[in-house]
Amino acid sequence: AELTHFDATGQAHMVDVGSKAETHRVAIATGTIRMKPETLALIQSGTAKKGDVLGIARIAAIMATKRTSELIPLCHPLALTRVVVEFSVDAPNSSISCTAQVETFGKTGVEIEALAAVQVGLLTVYDMCKAVDRGMVIDGVRVLEKHGGRSGDWVA
Amino acid sequence: AELTHFDATGQAHMVDVGSKAETHRVAIATGTIRMKPETLALIQSGTAKKGDVLGIARIAAIMATKRTSELIPLCHPLALTRVVVEFSVDAPNSSISCTAQVETFGKTGVEIEALAAVQVGLLTVYDMCKAVDRGMVIDGVRVLEKHGGRSGDWVA
Amino acid sequence: AELTHFDATGQAHMVDVGSKAETHRVAIATGTIRMKPETLALIQSGTAKKGDVLGIARIAAIMATKRTSELIPLCHPLALTRVVVEFSVDAPNSSISCTAQVETFGKTGVEIEALAAVQVGLLTVYDMCKAVDRGMVIDGVRVLEKHGGRSGDWVA
């Protein structure tokens, strides 16, 4: 095994994907933000009537998928065909999960775009609630599934 | 307690910081990526001689601090005066930690910039190693300390 | 009278604001999008319970103020201190108005940022409703007020 982002002399490059097939590619990523119960209560009350933290975080997450290749040095630019972002509240654990599904028809996968969506979605939650809870922690950011491309299906 | 990013009617806004003092502000954030021991070994061998994953991730993390206000909807744009990003390898736990310290002289804090640096730094590690280890997990992304501004010092 | 964005030989430049005072500057801009009554009804039902078009348009408008100097060639970059965006529904005229107030402490005004917020806010409404009403029209985009700086107050 070796890291494909380096050539034989150890120099970084943007890997050649020119000969790869344009296929339907899907990636699903997830992650969680833990907070105080009273912070969670504030977010939940807002979602129901006003002050929609999760609605704003969803927009930020979707928009982040379109900027991913600007942020990650060796990531290929891709024209995404679908982005879905969901948040779910876990009251017993006083946390919120974010799950992002990203799709394209292209020569390379979209795991990084899905992970970026989750990261930016959860960071937006942090930003909007930090005045009341600076100790929130983002955990478990990872890929759940990917489909399409030469390596085929992968499930965590 | 209420969320300052919403006005009395529940509409989101970019909070007025016009009357806040321009002070020296510092934020330190951290986070970890867990991986297989053989992935960690690949990264470590690269750092020592070629294929410098962590050097590239550090650059990505630093650059991300300059784009944070573009990604996070209600985050104020700020002229940063210092960014330091460090990675440390924890071989027993087969993980790598990233810590970012961001500073400015301005009207609002830089916690979000520090967290964004950590997120993008760790996501760059994921990107560069994903071909050998798709199951890596990013954990414990949080603020460690902040200093300056009306709310003064805060330590996790 | 002459156009300050050109020098004596007619060449465009980014005007020298170095000797201008850093003062509190405010600009308020507005604009309207006209649509079919049934489109307006769809937006209103969404705002009340789900499918919040105007909440998303507000976020897009706020974020646009942070990118304005990238879009408008001779516009100075500025660190904004406050952005407020409001939408109001005018059912009799089957239209929605967007008003944006932008503030900074700086050497130049923020009218262009306020107008950009209105334009992007209304364009986001168009984007989200275009599948049901391609004939929507954006009208009356203009500055309502500006305050601060050498030219002082101005009201339309």
Added chain:
Amino acid sequence: AELTHFDATGQAHMVDVGSKAETHRVAIATGTIRMKPETLALIQSGTAKKGDVLGIARIAAIMATKRTSELIPLCHPLALTRVVVEFSVDAPNSSISCTAQVETFGKTGVEIEALAAVQVGLLTVYDMCKAVDRGMVIDGVRVLEKHGGRSGDWVA
């Protein structure tokens, strides 16, 4: 009728265009900026010999089409194949119109890109002339025609 940018539960998403055909798509949009006659005269004299307001606004309009998906939250990124922007002076009405034609071969249309070009083109005119005429108004920004894709031709 319903708004396609929301799913059944009212959550916003970037619509799945993966199964749509890659076809030749064209959109034409237009809009107008009204100003004082003396402002129009200044612009016209510049176009003829120096201080080319409309030449600069055209470049800004063209460049805006390449950033549209960054500004409009649920807009798909697209590789544009052609952008043409024209300005025409209407002296009797003391106004200038901007018309933009945008084309692509892709899975979704380019109306939003054409509208963004018009908006940014007219806002650049405003920016360059605001020192002499702060009361200019942007009106009638709308799509004139679109061609290609499942919904076929549409003319205003």
Added chain:
Amino acid sequence: AELTHFDATGQAHMVDVGSKAETHRVAIATGTIRMKPETLALIQSGTAKKGDVLGIARIAAIMATKRTSELIPLCHPLALTRVVVEFSVDAPNSSISCTAQVETFGKTGVEIEALAAVQVGLLTVYDMCKAVDRGMVIDGVRVLEKHGGRSGDWVA
């Protein structure tokens, strides 16, 4: 002598400028593009009546100064107060020179912004003429002068 962009252990960082004074800073950079005489003739005819290559290159150069810190990893973001870009034709040598003057009031200098303006201005000339002259060469891109800041005046 040592490179300030690295700390004692050789890790890159964005240098701490927090304690530096906010002073008036100026940088002037220049560079040249050499081409075939017939290419130069085409550009010159355009400048006089239509097809204004240099007018467009000037706009691109000015806009590039606002994006410099996004492109150069360890460059601090700065709010520029003035940008002037000039082109001059050297017919005997069949070349065009670009000179950019950039100014700010800030904690660090603007040499990199001035050089970026020159590079992007000349690259825009290349882009617009490449169909008739692919062999053009950009030469002599360098700083001519800088003023302000702790190191004071410097002239090449």
Added chain:
Amino acid sequence: AELTHFDATGQAHMVDVGSKAETHRVAIATGTIRMKPETLALIQSGTAKKGDVLGIARIAAIMATKRTSELIPLCHPLALTRVVVEFSVDAPNSSISCTAQVETFGKTGVEIEALAAVQVGLLTVYDMCKAVDRGMVIDGVRVLEKHGGRSGDWVA
């Protein structure tokens, strides 16, 4: 011969490439930065053990290819499939060369992206070494080869 970026009336446009074939396109560009021998020595010592100027410049160069169409007004956006950037030290001439190879499968070429990579790579070297050598000069930035597309192969 005429400049294709202007229409018959001299107005700039983004050229229609809709009818061009999607082919494999390659461009190779190069350029050089000249410096004092002691600056070169500092860079070389860093590359060997710490303070890796050229590794950072390589990342900046690769990332610049993804932003090129944002910087160059009439340049088409393209999904790149490969980017390789190399630096070579010429000790006798006290200079460093940068060579970039960029590839895509698309409707237009990638010479501008390759030149942008070289420019940003060399400017990053300047930025990192400017504290010890402000007089460095960037020379000889040009296209070496291009392949693919209607005009076929071209070698300088």
